[in-house]
Amino acid sequence: MVGGRLKGRHSLRPGSSTVNEIAFRLYLLAGASLVAIGFFGILASAELLRKILGVNIMGSGIFLILVALAARTTDPIPDPVPHAMVLTGIVVSVCGTALALALADRVRAMKAREMLDEEEEE
């Protein structure tokens, strides 16, 4: 079945070759592994910074998958819609990370204050 799809893509897309096929799969697999690594990072530690980094890694994996899936077409050029979504998504995810870091810093500051208050009560 895989062989049939390889042939199909060959005949439909003049620019594609076996090397491109392998690259396409490598992109997908790399994206999937980044998602899995990020998933582990989010859940493995209670530290907020590690969780934020995990979300970032997971997001990078999803961007990689989306960019690669744009080539999954019979048209001569890749689908520009996922590419445009990734382009804006990268900038938005950087901003999301910044907001998450600011919130994490706030959480740390409030925790520190709570500990100080407890010490004073004792």
Add this chain to the structure above:
Amino acid sequence: MKKRSLLAWLAGLLFLLLSGALLTLPISPGSLAGASVEALARSGVGNPVTAVLLNYRAYDTLLEVGVLLLVVIGVWSLRECDAQRVDTSEWILLLPLLRLVLPVLVLVGGYFLWIGSALPGGAFQGGAMIGGALVLAISAGLLHRVLEHQGKLRAGLAMGLAVFVAVAAGTAAVNGQILHYPQASAGLWILLVEAAALISIGLTLGALFYGGRPPQGSAQSPAREFDRE
């Protein structure tokens, strides 16, 4: 420890499921590549990705530019930035180097914006260059120089969304459809929106790097001693 190994197995399972699903996807005949190329001649730009971003799905991009402004407001309301002066007088090579590099980075950002109409590039890539220039300047201890221009900084942060909304309102008033540019001048409208978005994206990324609102009163500080010329 046991929990961690269970999690590792779960992550491995997620990888297997995801890669299995991705590798067995059929090639899709229903892609939007054909449609986006067909309409390209009427979109005002020659690069299909830019056409998607600023013409076919410009409403999406408008909201994303709004998200960037919201994030800056969020971060500014959570924290105040640390605008402590860094003594850079010892670093004799850094400032002269930055004098060369920063204008080039801004120029490259503008270049990305310009070629975005035909080749890969555009407001987001150019904005990343300008954001990088700001990060470089702030890392070199020049934050107080950035904060001297607070009025301009705030105006620049809001400009992308303001221009985008104004163009959306204008197009809605003229032909009743939001962001439906007149075909003959579509390229110009896109360039206008992108240029404003470029500045806002660059400033947003820089403002997020220093991570908080400017401290009260820093606008009036003289902060001239590192200016050697």
